[in-house]
Each structure stands twice: as C-alpha cells, then as structure tokens.
Amino acid sequence: MIVGILGCGSIANILINELKDDEDIKLKYFYDNDIEQSKKLAKIADGIATDNFELMVDKSDLIIEAASPRAVGLFIENTLKKGKSVVIMSVGYLMDVNNRKNLERIAKKNNAQIYLPSGAIVGLDGLKAASIGKIESVTLTTRKSPRSIGSNGKKEIIFDGKASEAVKIFPTNINVAAALSIASNMDINVKIIIDPEINRNIHEVHVKGEFGSFTSKTENVPSNINPKTSVLAAYSAVNLLKSLNKTIHI
Numbered sequence: 001m002i003v004g005i006l007g008c009g010s011i012a013n014i015l016i017n018e019l020k021d022d023e024d025i026k027l028k029y030f031y032d033n034d035i036e037q038s039k040k041l042a043k044i045a046d047g048i049a050t051d052n053f054e055l056m057v058d059k060s061d062l063i064i065e066a067a068s069p070r071a072v073g074l075f076i077e078n079t080l081k082k083g084k085s086v087v088i089m090s091v092g093y094l095m096d097v098n099n100r101k102n103l104e105r106i107a108k109k110n111n112a113q114i115y116l117p118s119g120a121i122v123g124l125d126g127l128k129a130a131s132i133g134k135i136e137s138v139t140l141t142t143r144k145s146p147r148s149i150g151s152n153g154k155k156e157i158i159f160d161g162k163a164s165e166a167v168k169i170f171p172t173n174i175n176v177a178a179a180l181s182i183a184s185n186m187d188i189n190v191k192i193i194i195d196p197e198i199n200r201n202i203h204e205v206h207v208k209g210e211f212g213s214f215t216s217k218t219e220n221v222p223s224n225i226n227p228k229t230s231v232l233a234a235y236s237a238v239n240l241l242k243s244l245n246k247t248i249h250i
C-alpha cells in the first residue's frame with residue numbers, strides 16, 4: 001500500500017520510524033505547507049516531497065491527514081472524490097455534524113473509507129460497545145502541562161463545557177473529545193486542566209450507561225517534537241494501518 005502524508009510534523013515522524021521496515025505499507029509521498037518539513041521527512045523515509053497535493057493523491061492508495069482540522073477541510077473532500085480512503089488524525093473537524101455528514105456522503109458515493117484512529121485515549125472500543133445500549137453520560141477530564149497546552153500558567157481549569165465548544169477553542173489539543181463524542185453519538189462533557197506539576201498528557205474518561213460504568217485513564221508520554229501530541233496517538237495510526245491487512249480483527 002502506497003501512502004501519502006498530509007502534514008509532516010510529530011505524528012508523521014513517528015509513523016516513519018515505526019513503519020520503516022514494514023513490507024506492506026510504504027510511506028512514500030510527503031506534503032506540508034512548510035516545504036522544508038516535507039523535504040526533511042521525505043529524506044528520512046526515502047520518499048518523495050511534493051508541493052502538488054492532487055498528484056500525491058493520484059499516486060497514493062491512501063492518504064493520512066496529520067496536519068490540522070483546517071487541512072481536513074481544505075484537502076479531504078477532493079481526496080475522497082478521487083475514491084481514495086483517508087486516515088484522519090484531526091478528528092475535531094468531524095465534531096461539526098455538517099462536516100461529518102458531508103465527508104461521509106462523498107466517501108460513500110466514491111467507495112472510499114474514512115478511518116479515525118483511537119488517538120491518545122484508551123476505551124473507545126468499550127464505549128462503542130456500550131453505546132449499543134443507552135448511555136447516560138460520558139465525561140473527559142484532560143490534564144496537560146503548560147508546555148503541552150501552549151501556556152505558562154499555574155494550575156487551573158481552563159475549560160469546562162461541551163466537546164463541540166472545546167474543539168473550537170482548542171482545535172489541535174482535544175481531538176480525543178471529538179472521537180469520544182462521535183463514538184457515543186453525544187456531545188460529551190469536557191474539562192481541561194493545566195497542571196504545571198505533570199509531564200504527561202492525561203486523559204480520564206468516565207462512562208455510565210445501561211451496561212454499567214467504566215473509567216479509563218491514559219497517562220501519555222508527549223512527543224518530543226510537539227508536546228501537545230501524545231506518542232500513543234501516532235501509534236494508534238500505525239496500528240490502524242497495520243490492521244487493514246489483517247485477517248483476525250481484534
């Protein structure tokens with residue numbers, strides 16, 4: 001499978017590292033609005049940097065978006081129109097139901113798939129299963145260091161509200177809230193706390209419903225290139241790509 005990458009930052013870096021010896025998945029094309037970034041990663045991966053997104057889509061079997069919610073809006077519709085499947089990391093873009101329905105409609109029409117990796121949290125599988133029954137509440141509490149959230153503040157709650165609002169205020173920081181919302185078909189409750197005493201991106205999820213309840217807590221090591229992003233988010237994309245070729249799906 002020939003893969004093109006939209007967005008050559010921290011997630012793309014980890015993808016290259018983890019997939020360099022993979023026999024089935026070849027990360028070949030690299031696109032970024034910062035051409036130096038795409039050149040840098042193409043060199044490491046022995047791939048091709050391009051400033052022509054359309055050409056990259058034509059030559060790839062699948063596109064991975066690891067850029068920004070804005071990039072999803074700019075590029076993914078055309079990708080799906082060409083019948084190419086996509087992996088979207090900036091899940092926050094899909095929090096808006098019109099955005100989601102639009103991409104879903106185009107994907108269906110063109111026989112393409114939209115894959116959303118589990119990202120920086122654990123428990124989405126349980127939430128999806130639990131959602132077969134009635135769900136009462138889903139709550140996410142995210143703790144990040146000032147460095148990870150891009151501030152130098154003291155310990156404080158910087159957001160307490162709905163996921164739909166959270167993704168607007170912190171578009172590249174709280175995609176996990178969108179993933180939980182899409183999985184449960186709810187606009188979930190989100191709290192974001194800055195904590196200068198931690199050096200992990202911590203996501204705690206509480207779910208209550210007909211099935212009972214569960215709590216998951218993920219204490220993520222941040223990427224050393226972009227501390228907003230957890231290493232697990234990139235690993236989840238690697239796992240998703242590898243799963244496309246598997247026969248046993250767990």
Ligand SMILES: NC(=O)C1=CN([C@@H]2O[C@H](COP(=O)(O)OP(=O)(O)OC[C@H]3O[C@@H](n4cnc5c(N)ncnc54)[C@H](O)[C@@H]3O)[C@@H](O)[C@H]2O)C=CC1
Nearest residue numbers: 007009010011033066067068071089090119120172229233
């Ligand atoms: N689903 C999840 O759980 C997670 C999702 N993410 C999201 O994944 C995305 C990528 O994350 P990172 O690799 O850490 O980001 P990064 O900031 O390290 O790299 C992003 C790269 O994309 C490029 N880019 C941004 N907008 C672009 C555009 N419109 N056109 C072309 N290139 C563009 C930037 O120049 C940069 O090189 C972000 O939106 C982030 O919020 C990050 C962590 C977890």
Ligand SMILES: O=C([O-])CC(=O)C(=O)O
Nearest residue numbers: 120173174175176201230
């Ligand atoms: O990587 C993380 O810990 C979470 C994150 O940035 C996001 O959900 O956008």
